[in-house]
Amino acid sequence: MKKLLKSKWFIALIVLLVLAAFSVLSLLPGSPVKKLLKPVQLVSSPAQSVVKRAGDTLSDFWSAITDGIAIREENEALKAQIADLRYQLTQNEEAALRYEELKDALHIKDMFSNYDIYGASILSRESDEWFSTIRLNAGSTDGIVLEEGNSFPVLDVEMNLVGRVIETSDTESRVLPLLHEGFAVAGKVNVVNGATFMVIGDAELKRYGLCLVKDIDPDVHLEPGMEIVTSGDGGLFPEGIPIGVIQSVDYSNALEVTATLKPYSQIGRLEDVFIMIPYVEAEPAESTVAQGT
Amino acid sequence: MRLINANTRSRVRKIVVYAVYIILVSSIQVSFPDAFSFKGQTADLMFVFVVLSGYFNGFWDGAVVGFICGLVRDVFSPPAVVGLDGDVRVTAFMGAFTLFAVGIIGASFFTKRMHRNIPFSFVAVIFATVCYKTAGYLLIYGWSNLAGAESSLYMPLTFLVHSFLPQLLLNAIAAVPLMLLLRFLGPVSFKGNSKNDEILKKQGEGTWLGI
Numbered sequence: 001m002k003k004l005l006k007s008k009w010f011i012a013l014i015v016l017l018v019l020a021a022f023s024v025l026s027l028l029p030g031s032p033v034k035k036l037l038k039p040v041q042l043v044s045s046p047a048q049s050v051v052k053r054a055g056d057t058l059s060d061f062w063s064a065i066t067d068g069i070a071i072r073e074e075n076e077a078l079k080a081q082i083a084d085l086r087y088q089l090t091q092n093e094e095a096a097l098r099y100e101e102l103k104d105a106l107h108i109k110d111m112f113s114n115y116d117i118y119g120a121s122i123l124s125r126e127s128d129e130w131f132s133t134i135r136l137n138a139g140s141t142d143g144i145v146l147e148e149g150n151s152f153p154v155l156d157v158e159m160n161l162v163g164r165v166i167e168t169s170d171t172e173s174r175v176l177p178l179l180h181e182g183f184a185v186a187g188k189v190n191v192v193n194g195a196t197f198m199v200i201g202d203a204e205l206k207r208y209g210l211c212l213v214k215d216i217d218p219d220v221h222l223e224p225g226m227e228i229v230t231s232g233d234g235g236l237f238p239e240g241i242p243i244g245v246i247q248s249v250d251y252s253n254a255l256e257v258t259a260t261l262k263p264y265s266q267i268g269r270l271e272d273v274f275i276m277i278p279y280v281e282a283e284p285a286e287s288t289v290a291q292g293t
Numbered sequence: 294m295r296l297i298n299a300n301t302r303s304r305v306r307k308i309v310v311y312a313v314y315i316i317l318v319s320s321i322q323v324s325f326p327d328a329f330s331f332k333g334q335t336a337d338l339m340f341v342f343v344v345l346s347g348y349f350n351g352f353w354d355g356a357v358v359g360f361i362c363g364l365v366r367d368v369f370s371p372p373a374v375v376g377l378d379g380d381v382r383v384t385a386f387m388g389a390f391t392l393f394a395v396g397i398i399g400a401s402f403f404t405k406r407m408h409r410n411i412p413f414s415f416v417a418v419i420f421a422t423v424c425y426k427t428a429g430y431l432l433i434y435g436w437s438n439l440a441g442a443e444s445s446l447y448m449p450l451t452f453l454v455h456s457f458l459p460q461l462l463l464n465a466i467a468a469v470p471l472m473l474l475l476r477f478l479g480p481v482s483f484k485g486n487s488k489n490d491e492i493l494k495k496q497g498e499g500t501w502l503g504i
Contacts, residue, residue: 008352012397015360019390026385027376034385040364044316048369051320124323127370128337129456130429133383135323135369149380166373167383174383176373181442182381204447207333207455268327 029148038169045172048124115238115276118143122270123172129206134163134175136273144168144275153230153237153276160242160264161185161230162273173275178243178263179206186233187213187243187261195220196231199243199261209266210247213259222249222259238276303482307354310480311346315362318342318471323369329463332455336463339366340425341418341471343392347399348417349409349472350481359396363389375442395421411472418468419461426457 004010026033064071118138126132136154138144144165146152152165154175163177176183183201188194195217202212216222226246232239244263251257322329322338329336339362347355366388373381398421430452436442447456 008356012356012393015356016390016394019386019393022386023384023390026387027374027382029382031385034383037364037368037385041368044319044365044368047316048320048324051317052324055321055325124369125326126335127322127326127339127366127388128335128460129333130433131366131370131372131388133370133373166381174371174373176381180373180381182373182375204451204455 041169041172045123052123114279116143116279118275118277119272120144120173120275121272125267126177132177132180133166134177134267136165136173136175136275137171138173138275139168139171141170144173144277146173151236153241155241155274155276156265156270157272157274158242158264159274160244161237162265162267162270164236165275175273177201177267178211178265179209179267181206183211185237185243186231187228188231189220189222190227190229190240190242194229194231196233199228205260209262211244211261211263213246213261214256216257216259218254218257220257222246222257224248228261306482307480310478311354311358311361314342314474314480315358315365319362319365319369329467331463332459334456334459334463336467337422337460338467338471339392340395340422341464341467342475343396344399344418344421345414345468345471345475346480347396347401348414349475349479350400352397352400354480355396355398355400356393357396359392359394359399360389363392366392374436375440377440379440391425395425398424411476414472415465415468418464422461422464423457426452426460430456 022033022036025031120136120138120142123135123137125134140146144152146165146168154162154164156162161178163175163180163183165173166176167174178185178201180201181203185199186196187199188196197216197220198214200212200214202210205212213222213228224246228243228246230237230239230241230243242264244261244265247260247262249257249259318338322335326335329338343355343359343362346358363386367385371383371385372387373383376382399417402417402420430449
């Protein structure tokens with residue numbers, strides 16, 4: 001017995017069983033098992049930030065050397081673009097005033113007016129095809145408080161859909177990216193009363209940077225190049241967030257038409273993202289209610 | 294008079310060198326994955342590092358380094374799994390389980406017979422990658438069927454061509470610099486001795502139990 005307890009294989013087996021049990025327990029809602037990783041996070045996160053910063057500095061330095069001429073040309077083009085945009089801006093100011101008047105008159109709601117937008121930076125990306133969540137540097141102390149069963153949309157700087165927050169800790173959040181096979185969002189063609197369907201991540205299409213579009217009504221005609229936005233169905237994502245464009249449509253099975261979608265957001269190139277949190281309006285004060293009644 | 298003896302020095306060296314390499318390797322992998330990508334797969338630096346640690350430095354090195362690297366992996370990029378209720382949840386300790394097992398596999402094959410020689414370290418990396426990818430695919434296939442997550446499934450041929458082979462290639466390439474690091478700037482000194490297993494007996498195997 002003593003010999004067995006000292007055996008390296010026996011010790012390894014026990015450790016594997018304990019780790020397997022912890023892995024299963026961590027899947028339970030509100031499991032405290034994840035808190036055991038906090039000390040590792042406290043040590044590894046700052047170290048990783050230092051390595052990342054050093055890598056970014058090196059990369060920037062290298063880019064400054066190699067892209068010098070290209071940057072100068074781009075700068076000239078951007079200056080011309082700024083001048084053009086300034087002119088357009090003055091033209092649009094009047095249109096904006098008109099819009100405000102009409103908006104009040106028609107009670108049009110701003111698309112994201114019920115959401116608070118929080119900025120965050122990407123700390124780490126996927127390790128391999130299976131260890132593939134993304135870590136952000138904003139957590140519950142920054143106001144990203146996630147309740148069980150809830151989730152927050154994550155957008156890139158151009159307001160395209162990137163994924164959704166599925167877990168938060170004090171200082172960090174984890175994002176399920178759009179291409180992950182567990183991701184699903186209700187989408188529609190970006191026209192008035194556009195047909196709705198589901199946009200989901202797919203293990204096979206992930207390697208090509210594509211999503212699968214399914215549950216398409218057989219009467220609906222999709223074409224490559226059509227822009228797809230969130231439909232707002234399900235309540236998790238507000239309506240109108242750009243997702244991507246249809247790349248191909250498969251009509252081979254008339255009862256189950258599917259399509260592939262190329263997302264706008266390129267997760268590999270992103271550094272900063274925005275988290276949309278539904279804005280909860282404060283309950284009206286009792287005095288106001290009393291006055292009203 | 295020496296303040297610390299050779300044994301203590303080798304332990305300190307081991308801890309410091311492993312700590313630096315674990316932080317560096319894991320941080321580089323999750324910070325710049327696109328730099329090591331090919332056909333949608335990423336070279337798994339942490340995985341290769343753990344296999345080689347086990348292969349060159351013995352069972353306990355493989356196990357301990359695998360466990361720590363796995364914990365770091367669980368913090369940096371844990372897998373998200375579709376649960377039986379259809380909800381997607383982030384898991385914990387899956388990385389620790391995987392890399393602990395991988396460290397043991399790396400230490401247990403092609404060792405005594407091959408005297409931990411350099412060419413066979415590639416075979417060890419390839420063998421461990423085959424085990425990892427096959428076990429991972431079967432596990433995901435079984436779980437996805439159970440949870441009804443069709444989107445997680447892909448055909449064996451697709452898996453072979455687009456996941457298995459690119460990952461093998463990338464891991465074999467990643468093994469070159471990591472093997473050089475572990476062998477020539479590593480936590481265990483192999484200087485001036487051809488019988489590596491003897492060195493491991495003195496410096497490697499069992500050292501962790503004494504810490």
